[in-house]
Every structure is written in C-alpha cells, then in structure tokens.
Amino acid sequence: MRIATWNVNSVRSRIDRVEAFVQRHDIDVLALQETKAREDQLPLMGLQSLGYEVAAAGTNQWNGVALVSRVGIEDVQVGFAGMPGFGDPVAAESRAIGALCGGVRIWSLYVPNGRKVGDPHYAYKLDWLARLRESAQDWLSEDTALVGDWNIAPLDEDVFDMAQFAKSTHVTRPERDAFAAFLEDGYVDVTRPHTPGPDVYTYWDYFRQRFERNRGLRIDFVLGSPSLAARVQHAFIDRHERAGSGASDHAPVVVDLA
Structure with a gap:
C-alpha cells in the first residue's frame, strides 16, 4: 500500500498535477491539504475515472483537506473531538479529515x-495541536497515519537557515515541544530515516528562487502509530512536483507500507 500527503495549494489550480502524480507513483491513498475549495467545487471526474473515491472538507477559498483513495473510504470523520475553531465569531476550520x-x-x-x-493564531495553533494530541492517543492501538502539513520544523536541520528563522513561528520551543509530544506518546516520524542529506525539505517559498537554491523547510510529515511504523518499507519526497511553473510550494511525501 502506498500513501502520500501533499499540500497542493489549490486543488482546482493543480488538478492536472494531482491526476498525473497518482498515476506516476501508483498511489493508493493521497491526503491533500490547502485544497481551497468547497466540496461542491472539487474537480473530481478525472480522479473518479481513475478509480478513486474522495472524501473532503472545505468551506471557502481558504484551508480545506481531502482524502483520495482507491482502496476504500470508510468511517469518515470531519474534525476531531475538541478541535478548536478560530475567528470572530469562532468557527471550526476545514483542517482535519480522517477515514479508514x-x-x-x-x-x-x-x-x-x-x-x-x-x-492569536499562534495560541490557536498550540491549542489545536494539544487537542489533536488528546484525540490521537486513542488511535495509537490501530494502524494510524497522521499526515499532512504540520507547519513545524522540529529540528534545526529541517531549516535552511536557523539564524533567519530564530524569531519566527515553525521553530519556537512550544511548537517543537508540541510536535515532540506525539513522538513521546508513541507515534513515529516514519519518513525521516528514509530521507537524509540535502533532500530533506518539503516546502520552499516562492520568494527569491528558494527552490532553485534549496532554501526550504521540512514541515510535511507522516507520523505512524507503532503498528503502522513497523509496516513502513520506504519513503521519499517527490521534489519533481515542486519544480517548474505552476507548482505548489510544497512537495509530496510518499510512504510505502508492507
């Protein structure tokens, strides 16, 4: 079974890339983030013709998540227990969808x-992660994958220039502690052992040729429960999808399971 995660930064703008990606890499399940579309706006015909089912959550042109699967989608959950909202008035955002x-x-x-x-969005981020952690503890006993854009670079090696980011989000101690808490609970960063060296980044800003200069961040992860981590055979970051015009600013992360 091959699963992948990709912050696609507008699925309507990049549906051709999504369809080509799942075919090129023979993907069984693709998790998408930042789809930027309501469910009725999703361009699904091509994926459906390829044998994929889609479960999605999206309310406007911001955020949005989806699961694209050719091995079934069951027990779909939009959001997790206690997931906080944001805004005035406070409302739940489309940031989490889970399924078997x-x-x-x-x-x-x-x-x-x-x-x-x-x-306030920083406090919201930390609260959101804390509530996710509480729910995720109940999923440790089964094959579970927490995948997506975590907007955290857990280690200094995940940042092209720590001096530049020293006072920025994504690398603060509270954020890194929040990420580490999932590992302390038993989840495993299953991609890191398979993606060493200079190709560790998953995100490059469009600014000043960051991708061409490899000045990026590793912020997209697959965290697996112990039983799922034991099934991982290989993982890689598809940098090809970040290259060229019209690309998302994120690259997909792919994981192979036995």
Whole structure:
C-alpha cells in the first residue's frame, strides 16, 4: 500500500498535477491539504475515472483537506473531538479529515500556521495541536497515519537557515515541544530515516528562487502509530512536483507500507 500527503495549494489550480502524480507513483491513498475549495467545487471526474473515491472538507477559498483513495473510504470523520475553531465569531476550520482506507486510519491534517509569535493564531495553533494530541492517543492501538502539513520544523536541520528563522513561528520551543509530544506518546516520524542529506525539505517559498537554491523547510510529515511504523518499507519526497511553473510550494511525501 502506498500513501502520500501533499499540500497542493489549490486543488482546482493543480488538478492536472494531482491526476498525473497518482498515476506516476501508483498511489493508493493521497491526503491533500490547502485544497481551497468547497466540496461542491472539487474537480473530481478525472480522479473518479481513475478509480478513486474522495472524501473532503472545505468551506471557502481558504484551508480545506481531502482524502483520495482507491482502496476504500470508510468511517469518515470531519474534525476531531475538541478541535478548536478560530475567528470572530469562532468557527471550526476545514483542517482535519480522517477515514479508514484499506484498513489504515489516515488523517489529513493542515495544522494552523501561527502567523507570528504572540499572534492569536499562534495560541490557536498550540491549542489545536494539544487537542489533536488528546484525540490521537486513542488511535495509537490501530494502524494510524497522521499526515499532512504540520507547519513545524522540529529540528534545526529541517531549516535552511536557523539564524533567519530564530524569531519566527515553525521553530519556537512550544511548537517543537508540541510536535515532540506525539513522538513521546508513541507515534513515529516514519519518513525521516528514509530521507537524509540535502533532500530533506518539503516546502520552499516562492520568494527569491528558494527552490532553485534549496532554501526550504521540512514541515510535511507522516507520523505512524507503532503498528503502522513497523509496516513502513520506504519513503521519499517527490521534489519533481515542486519544480517548474505552476507548482505548489510544497512537495509530496510518499510512504510505502508492507
């Protein structure tokens, strides 16, 4: 079984890339983030013709998550217990969708960005992660994959220039502690052992040729429960999908399960 996660940064703008990607890599389940579309706006005909089912959550042109599966989609859950909202008035955002796909509980997650330290969105991000952790503890006993754009670079090696990011979100101690808490609970970062060296990044800003200069961040992850982690055979980051005009600013992460 091959699963992948990809912050596609508008599925309507990049549906051709999505369809080509699942065919090129023979993907069984693709988790998408930042779809930027309501469910009725999703361009599904091509994926459906390829044998994929789609479960999605989206309310407007921001956020949005989806699961694309050719091995079934059952027991779909939009949001997790206690998931906080944001805004005035406070409302739940489309940032989490989970389902059983081929016997694996897969969650497509789009963790809040945080904007800047001290911003209300930063407090929201930390609260969102804390509530996710509480729910995720109940999923440790089954094959579970928490996948997506975590908007956290857990280690210094995940950042092209720590001096530049020293006072920014994504690398603060509270954010890194929140990510580490999932590992302490028993989840495993299953991609890191298979993606060493200079090709560790999953995100490159469009600004100043960041991709061409490989000045990126590793912020997209697959965290697996112990039983799922034991099934992982290989993982890679598809940098090809970040290249060229019209690309998302994120690259997909692909994981092979026995």
